[in-house]
Amino acid sequence: MSKIAFLLAGGFEDSEMKVPYDSLKSDGHDTLIIGLKKGEELKGKNGEASYQAEEAIESVKAADFDAVVIPGGSSPEGLRTNESILRFVKELNEAGKPIAAICHGPQILISAGLLEGRTITSYPPLKDDMVNAGANFVDEEVVVDGNFITSRTPKDEPAFIREIKHKLGASVSR
Template sequence: MSNVAFLLANDFEDSEMKVPYDEVIKAGHQADIIGIKKGETLLGKKKEVSYAADKAIADVQAGDYDAIIIPGGSSPENLRQNADILKFVKEANEAGKPIASICHGPQILISADLLKGRTITCYPPLKDDVVNAGAEFKDEEVVVDRNYITSRTPKDEPAFVREILKVLK
């Protein structure tokens, strides 16, 4: 079974965390919620769910995980300027590990300078940002480009989860 890192900060889109997290666990995989501070309570923007960070980003290495999932909402905006988050994602990408991001999740990939020559989707208002970062944007429920899995909004969660579970071993 795979060990999956969920990168999370406050104001995440509730279902974009809950649905993939629950499905990854249900499929028998290990999941760690990685935040800025270990033990910090992280609250969804709709206040429907909250999670405690299992580990701090400064205490983990990309090599410890088989895949990364980045839920959307305002969480990626709250994480994208953290050097440890960017280093973690860059190292995972260099190792070819699956990186799944939904909605605003690609903001972290933009800040990590990982979108040049890639094809992704995201929350449609971010289209210009991902294109300016060097990616081709596709307005589809899920786009898989090598090790990237991206989706647009909560309505795309079934396709997003399906593609994540395909790549987890």
């Protein structure tokens, strides 16, 4: 099975972390919650989920992972200025590994300079930010563009998870 990084800070959208995390973990994937500080307790913005950062971003290597999931909410805003987070995402992208971002998750992709010429979606009010970063924004439940998988909101989670699993199946069978 695949080793999947979940990039997380406090204030994440509870279900956008919990639902994909639980689904991928129950399928047998090796999941690791990566934050800015190992052991830090990270609480969802709605108080429905809480996780502990299992590793700090400085102590992991992108080459050790098969994919990354970036939940939305306020979490991406708390991560997008960290150079190690940006380097991690850039290295996964250079390797062509799946990068799945939902809601505000693509903010990290903006800060990493990865959206030029890509077709994506996100939380709809971020459209101008995505377009200004060079992306072709579409308002759809899930958009797959190469190794990028993006979705808008919690209601899109089933399609988001389906496409992550599809992409992982394709990358595992290579």
